Amino acid sequence: MKRTVRAALDEAASAIGAVDARALATHAWDVTRAWLAANPMQVLSETQEARLASLVAQRTLGQPVAYLTGSREFWSRDFAVGPGVLIPRPDTETLVEAALERIGGEASICDLGTGSGAIAVTLACERRRARVVATDASPAAIAIARANALAHGATVEFREGSWYAPVAGEAFDLIVSNPPYVAAGDAHLARGDLRFEPRGALTDESEDGLASLREIVAGATGHLLPGGWILVEHGYDQADACRSLLAAAGFAGLVSLADLAGIPRVAGGRRE
């Protein structure tokens, strides 16, 4: 016997939880959450049932929901994601908020390690007259970020290469980065969604997870205009280390900003 929306959702929820079940059902059936709520007694076709069952099976094996649906919301916009890029995290909105507070309309911005383009595309959308350059060492990430910029009508210059190499000789009003900062031996790398995300987006293989942050902070003065800001996201236990790196590099007006859970996750400073 064919099943109703409610019966299929209940069964999926018992395997993967109600939130993930709804997210996968909206994707599998190409409907909205409002439609699910309004049509609990709708009878599903075999194809619809099979589509949801396949996604639930993959989720049960640990595949991130965002990779199964192909998108994740960031700063109220949908970003295409796939196994080649980090899934944007709500915590990173703290970095975007801090960036928007510090730049005017015509600022020049450099996003290092852009991934899906979540930060660069959001800043370009929120500051239409800004000049935004975004770099990443991963060609797969650059391709996805480019598609996201196109989808949101954002003008971003994408360049492939390691940290400052693609912006040699250039200086900006703002440098932002959410680099890999998980320590190489951190057990979280073997848990949850992180198992499926590109390792190079999560860790730079350093023992303390700070190698990329060291390189980015050390190189920032040479790529910032006078009065320009650097803002970096870091791990929950790296705030003091980042502050020391910024102070050692000669930055003024050091700031430490907390994420939605109240944990310091963004550090920044101003070039005098």
Ligand SMILES: C[S@@+](CC[C@H](N)C(=O)[O-])C[C@H]1O[C@@H](n2cnc3c(N)ncnc32)[C@H](O)[C@@H]1O
């Ligand atoms: C934590 S992810 C951040 C992605 C995105 N900015 C975000 O916030 O969702 C780090 C990104 O840095 C990139 N990356 C790693 N090493 C790099 C390097 N040496 N030079 C440039 N990008 C690098 C990775 O490919 C990845 O896209």
